Amino acid sequence: MRKILLLAALGAVFATVLVAHAGGASSGPTYYRDVAPILDAKCASCHRLGGIAPFSLTTAGDAKVHAAGIVRMTKAGLMPPWMPGNDSAALIGRDVRRLTPSELSTLAQWTAAGSPAGNQADRRSTPVQAVALSGPGKTVTLAPAKAYVPHAEGGGIDDYHCFVLDPKLTHDAYVTGALIRPQRTGMVHHVILYEAAGAQATAATQMNAAHGGKGWSCFGGPDLPVNLAGPGAIDRLGQPPWIAAWVPGHTTNALPAGTGVLLHAGAKVVMQVHYNLIETSGPDRSQAQLRLRPATTHLTALETHLIAAPVELPCPAGTTGPKCDRTQAFQDEVTKYGATNAFIPTALLRLCGKTLADYPQDVGDGKKITTSCDRPLGAGQTIYGVAGHMHLRGQEITVTLDPGTAKEQTLLHIPAWDFHWQDVYYLQTPIKVGATDTVRVRCTFDNSAADQPVVGAKRLAPRYVLWGEGTTDEMCLAMLSVATG
Numbered sequence: 001m002r003k004i005l006l007l008a009a010l011g012a013v014f015a016t017v018l019v020a021h022a023g024g025a026s027s028g029p030t031y032y033r034d035v036a037p038i039l040d041a042k043c044a045s046c047h048r049l050g051g052i053a054p055f056s057l058t059t060a061g062d063a064k065v066h067a068a069g070i071v072r073m074t075k076a077g078l079m080p081p082w083m084p085g086n087d088s089a090a091l092i093g094r095d096v097r098r099l100t101p102s103e104l105s106t107l108a109q110w111t112a113a114g115s116p117a118g119n120q121a122d123r124r125s126t127p128v129q130a131v132a133l134s135g136p137g138k139t140v141t142l143a144p145a146k147a148y149v150p151h152a153e154g155g156g157i158d159d160y161h162c163f164v165l166d167p168k169l170t171h172d173a174y175v176t177g178a179l180i181r182p183q184r185t186g187m188v189h190h191v192i193l194y195e196a197a198g199a200q201a202t203a204a205t206q207m208n209a210a211h212g213g214k215g216w217s218c219f220g221g222p223d224l225p226v227n228l229a230g231p232g233a234i235d236r237l238g239q240p241p242w243i244a245a246w247v248p249g250h251t252t253n254a255l256p257a258g259t260g261v262l263l264h265a266g267a268k269v270v271m272q273v274h275y276n277l278i279e280t281s282g283p284d285r286s287q288a289q290l291r292l293r294p295a296t297t298h299l300t301a302l303e304t305h306l307i308a309a310p311v312e313l314p315c316p317a318g319t320t321g322p323k324c325d326r327t328q329a330f331q332d333e334v335t336k337y338g339a340t341n342a343f344i345p346t347a348l349l350r351l352c353g354k355t356l357a358d359y360p361q362d363v364g365d366g367k368k369i370t371t372s373c374d375r376p377l378g379a380g381q382t383i384y385g386v387a388g389h390m391h392l393r394g395q396e397i398t399v400t401l402d403p404g405t406a407k408e409q410t411l412l413h414i415p416a417w418d419f420h421w422q423d424v425y426y427l428q429t430p431i432k433v434g435a436t437d438t439v440r441v442r443c444t445f446d447n448s449a450a451d452q453p454v455v456g457a458k459r460l461a462p463r464y465v466l467w468g469e470g471t472t473d474e475m476c477l478a479m480l481s482v483a484t485g
Contacts, residue, residue, distance in 0.1 A: 029110035030118025031060040038103050039063060039070075040125040042080045042096075045251060048127060058127035060117040067111040074099055074107060081249065081421040085413040089386075090428040092256065133177045133253060137293040140167050142269060145213065147283035150187065150275035153217070156336040157277045157455065158189070158470040162218035164196075164208040165269040165288065172295035174260025178244030179253045179289040182273075184282060189274040189471050193243040193288055197267040200224040200240050204268050219469045220341040222270045242304035243269065243290075245479075247389065249421035254291070256384055256426050259483070260299040263292070276471040278455050300483045302384055307439055309373035309476040310348040312359035313393065313447040313465035316366030323463035326356075330466065337469050345466040348373070365448050366462070368395070371476055372442040374403065378484075379435040385481030386412045387424040388441070391474050392453045393465065394419065396444040399478045401431065403440045411439075412478075424481065443476035 029035060039047070039057045047057035056062050063070070073079035082097045099107075110116070133139055142165035150159040182188035196204040203224045207216050216223075224240055243261050255261070263269075273286055293299065315324035322328045333342035349355060352373035363369050388397040394417040401409045412425060445465075452460040453472045465474050 028113050028116070029106050030116050030122065031063055031110070032118045032120050033122035033124070034106050034118075035063060035110050036060075036123050036127075037125040038099070038106065040127045042099060042103075044127040045131060046080075051131075060120075064115040064117070067115040071108050071111045074104055081418075083414045083416070083418065083421055083423070084425060085415045087410050088413050088425070089409065089411050089431075091412075091425045092428055093252070093425070131179060131251070131253065133179050133289055133291045135176060135254060135291060137176055137291045140290045140292055141287060142167060142271070142290065143285055143287040144215065144271075147183075147285040148214065148273075149283050150277060150281060152277055153336075156470055157472070158336075159275040159277065160217060160219045160469060161215050161273050161275065162204075162207075162222050163215040163271045163273070164204050165271055167263065167267070167269055167290065167292075169263060169265045169267060169292075171265050173263050173292040174295060174297060174299050174301070175243055175255075175263050175290050176260045176293055176299070177254040177291035179291075180244065180246035180250075181287045181289070182246065182284075183286045184280065184284045185248070186280045187275050187277060187282075188246075188284065188286060189248075189276040191246040191274075191286060191288070192272045193245065194222055194224075194240040194270040194272065195243050195261075195263055195267050196222070196224055196240055196270050197264040201266060201268045204270050218272055219337040220344065222272060224270070240270070244288075245304075245424075247422040248419065250423050252424050252426070255302060255481075256430075258300055259302050259384060260293060260297075261303070262295065262301045263290075274469070274471075278453075278471065302481050302483055305377075305480045305482055307373060307375045307399075307441050307478040307480070308348055308351075308467070309371045309441050309443060310345060310352060310354055310359070311371060311443075311445075311465065311467040311474045311476055312345070312356065313366070313369050313445055313474060314359075314361045314363050315462045315464060316448050317362070317364055319449065319462045323461065326464050326466070329464040333466060333468050333473075341469060345468075348467055363447070367446050367448045367451070369445045369447055370442065371445075372440055373476075374438050374440045376435070377433045377437050377439055377482075380485050381433050382483045383411070383427065383431045383433060383480055384483060385424050385426040387422070387479040388412060388414055388417075388443075389422065389475055389477040389479065390417055390419070390443055390445070391471055392419055393445045393447055393451060393474055394443060394476075395446050397476070397478075398440075398442045399480075400440045400442070401433070402437055407437075424479065426481070430483075439478065439480065441476060441478035445474060 043057050046053040080097050144163040180191045397414050399412040
């Protein structure tokens, strides 16, 4: 009897130890209880089926496969992608996108423990299945009537095509959000939505009809008559007015609360799609969704102002030949994009008060070639948002307000440019500016032999690179979302 009681006591102790051990394991992080809320909130908007990221993170199996990579990339601060440096102005969404020390610790502990799934009933969040517009107003979906098969002309690998979309507005309305859905993200480099109102709407309709209703080739812009009374009238880069844009990595689809872009009754929307055919081709029918509110709503009207700097990237030392000659580079752009667009590099030099003497030909290994442009803003404006744009050779971009003065302020600094993660960033506190205020955009490029774009699994040879429309050309562009008056 005593032996039986002893065995029973030992069994009870053993059971207690097992329960305690099991409780200790379950008290550590599990996917459903601890990790899923982090990934659903900070990662799944891109890492989902059909998202812009290369793989999904919406299930326990997905997360376990990529657990080590998740810890490595988040610990390095590379994911979630928040490209602005700490010296940028206070931006909306910065704290939402970044992981907290506690969240980083949870991911590390979970991975170290073998990435346990846990109990599915513990999941307290829902992964984002599809990005959508939100907020008050109605949603209008616009798309070309038929799919378009991009094709490059002049020996290039890029096709800019403009489509006419009709929102059928009978009254003025504010666009408070825009969601652009590229059908083929592998070849859609960017999408810009322009407002074509009045004479521009008539011209867009006529051009579309002249091309059988299939849209037209539009390197540089929609090529519509300049509205001398509109914003950006003296700067062709601001014509026609922008409504919204999409670039790889873009996730900001709503404008700041209380603001909107005015879209006039009877206006057409011209959707310019830049197709790059480096990797793929095929029919595309990208869509745009607009969130609209009546113009009678009390909102602040925003406009997009563009500030571009010249791009002059000579070949690195030791590289010679016709492709390293600027005259040849200009002629190549004439062939690919037409004479008008090929003159943009010359126009930007003049617009920014620079000459070729400001861009020395001896650039050493070509790893750090800089350019900049200062532009006055004009009186009575308030800056709400800022973005930058470069291509594949871009390394760093900075947008500075009042450089070299006591009021100098960095609006946006992206210290490690990545073409695949671009976005527009809105200021937590909009900044009022006047006629004496200036904005500088400054870009740094790597035109070394080792950093040339790869086309068809082959790295291109170095060449003299100008501002150009193609993905393998370059741009240095700041975009400001401003309210005037």
